[in-house]
Amino acid sequence: MTATSDVSSHAIARARWRPAEIAFWILAASCAFLFPSRYLIMTDIIRLALFTLSLDLILGYAGIVSLGHAAFFGVGAYSAGLMALHGIINEPVIALVVAGLIAMALGLLTSFLVIRGVDLTRLMVTLGIALLLEALAERFSNITGGTDGLQGIEMQPILGLFAFDMFGKTGFFYSLIVTFLLFLLARRIVNSPFGLSLRAIKNNPLRASAIGVPVNRRLIAIYTVAAFYAGIAGALFTQTTALASLDVFAFERSADLMLVLVIGGTGYLYGGLIGAVVFKMLQELFQTITPQYWMFWIGLVLVVMVLVGRERIHRWVLWGPNLIIRQVFGRKAVVAVPESDAP
């Protein structure tokens, strides 16, 4: 039956690798050789990209607005830091996974609060949890080092083979590989029936349950997965910088994260990656103008983006590249405008 094969090919098409995607990752990897003196900032960008990817999973795909995603980042960061500091788990990759799992457990625990109620309740709960953790970290400063943070973290070589070097080359490749692997996993997830059900929930939760989707169970699942991703991002932060201090939980970190995601666009996975690059460039630019008042510029960018309309800005930005693609390759634009938000 040809209709069935049509259905199959259309359904799979969404999950197929596009040339632009492959180009994106080749470009990302080649940055290692293009800018060998800038490993630290590039590692910074990759970490932020992974963290944003985590937010995209819940915000872009499931429509959960979070004001406190830094909670999971912070838990991952401290877990990794404490494990390295006290020699609990010395091998970075295992420690990374364990840190992710700890954040994941917290995600599972708090997801039951987050799925209850409306957007406003979610804002309060997510923000409250991050603040609660920050206060806990401050209270137990004998463990966390308080405002000074964890001191004297020394990282062992990755897999016992690759030692972290002072130029950050190892850290860069380590972060890039971890992020790429987790990206592949996220890509699988969002193109699966599970991912489809998330998009349906975001579009219309009432309707989703009316065709048999267990809405709460799906939201709990993705929130937990996103917590794992954020935990890994936090652990990467500690492992590549040998730092973990109270500000990993800060509200500004959660708010910046939203900005990064909306700059890049929600709901197509690359938003976080592209947003991270643009965000860091903006940061460099504004910090050369007025270093202390970075917050003002972030605020201005947020306000302008919303007033002009996020989708409109993305259309403007994509107009050039899509025109070239149409002219040169004679095919439809590859990068579509991201999906609209749920009403």
Place this chain on the structure above:
Amino acid sequence: MTTLFTILFDGVAYGMLLFVLACGLAVTLGLMNFVNLAHGAFAMTGGYICAVLVNNSGWPFFAALPLAFVSAAAIGVLLERTLYRHLYTRSHLDQVLFTIGLTFMSVAAVDYIMGSSRIFIKLPAALEGQFDFFGVGIGRYRLMIIVICGLLTVALQLILARTRFGSRLRAAVDDPRAAIGLGINVPQVFAFTFAFGCGLAGLGGALSAEILGLDPYFPLKFMIYFLIVVTVGGSSSITGPFLASLLLGIGDVAGKYYVPKMGPFVIYTIMIVILIWRPNGLFGRAAAR
């Protein structure tokens, strides 16, 4: 026993202050389902204007308070007419992003103009210190707060219950579409309420400099408090937020006194317990719109 009363007294003062700060937010939420995370910025504005008038221009404290209200309300109405009103139909995400943006800008702007350290407002001598009331230490300033905020609360309740504007507002909160059908100019009601709420926040900001501390990070520090008040209290009436504010104020003061090391956790625990128990808030509507 007397400490208990002192804590109760301080807690009530704190709670009433929170109510004046946050009730405007509750109404705007109920009316337009608009999430305004920048509400604290209006409070901060009122506080700083009062501080400048009193400390630098030598105004009497009680003359500066109304001006804190008026100026915050004026800024509120200006922003409502120029920016906010474009966002009522947008997604909550857009509203959150926009108002966080405004908050950040206000924080940085105040930091730039006024410096980052905490400021104090010079109080008249009559308001300083405390007096003894049957063995209970009563802070004069806190007593004044309870009086002012108590009067405001009663006045608000009367306006809502007795006046024509109040009945329109209640109709609009109840069902905006039906209210438009009844010929109520909902955008106008909303603009007015928004401005009034901002004014109250500004007044609250001026009053809170002494108790909560006023610095450029005020809007961020107290965002969670405002959110708790409106989510726990619900937005269908002002009684809910009022009771939620008192609960939060007393809980916070008592927590900081009895378990000083765990002080900040008390309110979060209250918040989480209430949410598990009543996901739509203590006084919220059964079904969310």
Place this chain on the structure above:
Amino acid sequence: MTIALETKGLEKSFGGLKVTRDLSLKVEQGARHALIGPNGAGKTTVINLLTGVLKPNAGRILLEGNDITDLAVHKRVLRGLSRTFQINQLYADLTPLETIGLAVSERLGRGGDWWRRMGTRGDVNQEIAETLGSFHLLDVMNERTATLPYGKQRLLEIAVAIATRPRVLLLDEPAAGVPESERHDILAAVAALPRDVTVLLIEHDMDLVFSFADRISVLVNGAMLVEGPPDEVARDPQVKAVYLGEAADA
């Protein structure tokens, strides 16, 4: 005859307002049953009670003899009770293919599969193709739902409900707002629903009701006024009074 869907003494009130009063309804297996009533009679509340969006204050709901009163919305769907929506509640950003695919995956219990890509299961694909085909949606299966003509959206509305393989289907005003030119397709789709699916039609449009239903219940002020075969209901003086009254108001 076996009873497919039954309510016993269903009550629902909002605040002090009783919107459903002591509603006892029996829908027979394979029936084409219509629930009609003037505006404000509480038809939508009945649907919300049946599907589990609202919880009744009193009374029970039985699906094929099993009590489903306390089941969550999605669990009722998996038990075989589906509905369509009066106003469009489709996924604007999803394609018809994805919408149907989701319903089929969930019914097969594969909706939580996070590792498998969409489109890789032959049985799912075949069922999607059959459903799309029987509702004339194959040609638009890969377009965003929001861009489809309204008539196609209404068809998809019914198609997605059918894709959950219901034994009882609640049709909430299937032809509401459909332009005259596309109306025929909808009516044909409704008429072609499999006979083994019990249908409860909630409708305003009397032509549709009388051409389709073999049994009619009339709801007024949340309570059952009359129930019987169409010709009997049409002759009933109480029903006439209600509808004439409404016509006089309008």
